[in-house]
Amino acid sequence: MEFETVATVAELPPGTGRAFVVGDQMIAVFHLADGQFRAIDDACPHQGASLAEGHVDEETVACPWHGWRFRLCNGAWADNPRLKVNAYPVRVAGDQIQVGLEPIA
Numbered sequence: 590m591e592f593e594t595v596a597t598v599a600e601l602p603p604g605t606g607r608a609f610v611v612g613d614q615m616i617a618v619f620h621l622a623d624g625q626f627r628a629i630d631d632a633c634p635h636q637g638a639s640l641a642e643g644h645v646d647e648e649t650v651a652c653p654w655h656g657w658r659f660r661l662c663n664g665a666w667a668d669n670p671r672l673k674v675n676a677y678p679v680r681v682a683g684d685q686i687q688v689g690l691e692p693i694a
């Protein structure tokens with residue numbers, strides 16, 4: 590799979606998230622407090638808020654507009670896993686955060 594560099598590790602401190610253009614889409618990348626990275630589609634399927642702006646609580650992010658929560662590991666809506674956004678693989682190469690261009694199945 591192809592990966593694209595979005596930022597350096599120093600540019601995304603633990604506990605923060607930020608949206609990046611990856612390929613032709615906006616993807617929200619999160620640096621979790623435990624040091625791991627996660628990536629999901631940035632647009633909330635409810636009304637399109639940026640999920641990168643949401644509050645992260647361990648393995649979920651809460652949409653900043655109306656609080657829908659999505660699991661960062663697979664993009665599933667915490668209240669109804671049948672609804673989901675795409676989740677993407679993330680790797681760190683040297684000091685660079687790289688996001689895979691294809692969603693996790």
Ligand code: FES
Nearest residue numbers: 633635636652655
């Ligand atoms: S826009 Fe995300 S919950 Fe409404």
